[in-house]
Amino acid sequence: MKLTKKLLMSLVIAITMSLSVSLLPAFAEGSWDTVSKMPTERMAFGVEIVNGKIYTIGGFNNAGVLGTVEEYDPETNTWETKASMPTNRYGFEIVTVNEKIYAIGGFHSTLENSDAVEEYDPETNTWKTKASMPTNRAALEVVTVDGKIYTIGGYDTTTQESLDTVEEYDPETDTWETKASMPTNRATLEVVTVDGKVYTIGGYNTTTEEFLATVEEYDPETDTWETKASMPTNRALLEAVTVDSKIYAIGGYNNNTEGSLGTVEEYDPQTNTWETKASMPTNRYQFEIVTVNEKIYAIGGLKSFFESLDAVEEYDPETDTWEIKTSLVTNRDGIGVATTDGKIYAIGGGDGWDSYHNSVEVYTPNYDIPVITNPTNLVATAEDSQVTLTWDEVADADYYIVRRTTTSDLEYEILDDEVQDISFIDTNVENDTTYYYVITAVNLIGESEYSNETYATPEASGIEDKDRAILTITLVTGVEKEYVVSMTTVNDFIDWYESKANREEGSAIFAIDTTSDGRKTDYIIFDSVLMFAVAN
Template identity: 30%
Template sequence: MLLADKQTYVYDPKSDTWTKKADMPNIRSSSSTAVVDGKIYIFGGFDARTRTSFPTYVYDPKTAPSMPKPIGSGTSAAVIGKKIYVIGGLDYTGDIYKNAKNNYCYDTETETWTKKQNIPVSSLKFATAVVDGKIYAIGGRNDAGSPPTQSHLINGTIYMYDPRTDTWTLKKDMQNLKLEGTSATVLNGKIYIIGGNVSDGQGTTSTQVYNPSDNSIKDFKPLKNARTNASTVTIGNNLYVIGGAKDRNRASPLKSVEMYTLDESTPETPTTPESTPDQSSGDRALLVITMTNGLEKEFDLSMDEVNDFISWYDQKDAGSGSSKYAIDKHDNNKGPFSSRKDYVIFNNILTFEVNEYSSK
């Protein structure tokens, strides 16, 4: 039996405690969620009895326009700026299940939906992550038959969606381990692919790291417990994996939370932004940051340092990464200090400019 619920809990990692919050208006299962401006948006799903078209709910609370058509289980949602992209899932027509390649964009400012280019492969129970303003759709399965439990074909692919061109590109085929029900989170420009289940439906402890900058994937430290359909989030340098189940059918649900801290002494290299025709006219630059209070901060940096700052800013603007960034003050290091760094807070930045020059 598929179980559904409408409860809401918030987890505080500082105190390691859970707090009960307001229930959703409807019981839902297999919905997808996204966060914009501190508000949680809930899309699609079903109540385990009927495949009705639910409104889009916002945990603020207020309601938003429903999706253009009913979409059931298995969607995934990704945020770029003020827009939410709801991708994949299953379409329902009466008792008929149909694989979906949906890609709908919800603008939280205008409260409108727009149809976008379909994902190339029918997919549900996959993960999405955003790096440098692009969406990466990872794993998932293609259900065949009606009902879909008759056959499962795990995709095992990584597709990239570019909203600027409204196009999809196949980036990687995960030949070694194809996964559905996996989850993903971003840290330092890399995507951590955590848990999921393989073709036999059993959860896995496997974790992998995908680097969009060079299209590479490698194994990472495994989980303590095999999990599928878990939730994953990054806070600072900590990766949190919450709940899930030991198998696809959720016969053995998990209540535990696992945390992994990335070693700050060996930081990973941030993704370098895409080059443009007018980029890299010199090897150094003056980075001028204007704060929301009108204060200007000026830093004389190498272009590598500037690109690292821009990469951090783009990731945070897309909804992931640390809220602060440390900039080395270099020649401004005055006094008996081994080093001096200026920490800028993302929410306090109004604008910034880059004035390149050559030191040669």
């Protein structure tokens, strides 16, 4: 069976490119909000996000095949027309490497595929024609591994055959290299990466005229293929995504069985096994899929050739359950989908083959993850004209906020509101001044409570430290208090502690001045002390 025009169109319009940037949600949770429309109605276009802005590229509408490029800024809710792509096309693949967008292959028209490779630089709003892909094709898949782009499989309209071709593109050198062929030729497959390995899943083989369950693993490091356990269900036009290193194959199409599918199957690369999961409530293909907070969202698509959908459904891999969510405002397929700021954007698309959209809808999922925990074991180390902070990593934290004060009223100022590591160096300090620090952890839900407070007093190098020590007091609550004090203070504390332990008379409270000018004093109650330690 050669591909008919109608089936070919259906088999090449699945384009899903998404990038997640985790910030705080702004829209009402669990609903779709309509925002500014894309200037050009179209479907089967490419979508990429660079520096928080969404780029829609190419596609087609009633006017024909397009090279149109438009940029959406979620912060200002505005669109701006950009330099057009040199080659008008749809059904191509699109990927970002080093903040530059690469458009690869695709269709000039319904019967003419392309080898064009073009690079767009959002910073300069310019396109560059790059070395052509060695093999003309569309309905291929593209992945990136270690900065290299791999083009896999696809369809050649000249021969009307699916392909096993694998070619590697190096953006640094603008060169192509032919790699070991995929064992099974196919188009409209799905490709995902796990731990640096590439997995090709399902698809349609024109030689055998069948929908496939085939799974093959490619190792870019050794340029070798290995056949893996097949999917339980033969299908093409499916969607696949990874969550916690497991691959989820969802939906798709098989004309030899029931047409559109709601099948969900999970593949574990470690054990090379498949497990059938709860089916998606709505059978569909040519839909879009994204993950937010490790939950999978299936959006729009087709139930049949001329029945587009508004259905939005959420899958939780942890509980193996689906939940029907608020529907799209507009039924559509061939849409562009992107995620940023914890929100899902559904852009453009079509309804059937003669109705095109430019509407943009934004969905904010309901977040039910636990409130993020506060960081622990914050330690400050003083040096000459700087203080180094370290703390324990917080699970699910996207970044940290560092705060500081030099007073005892705990009104902290923010030093850095997006620290990616679990350490921070404060160089905006003066020697012989004591600084107090706390940090918080931040994720999609919000900000944690403060960490433990710590402090340090930077000093010029060369100062004699033999009369100073670190006194660490552990309270019965488990809280540790650390003080850099003179040996006189240490000895006074030990004498006080021993006298109270021996039930001698005297105050049950020991005062420690934490600043040289006495602006902050900690009062230690004997019964609250579990243990203490002294270090030089």
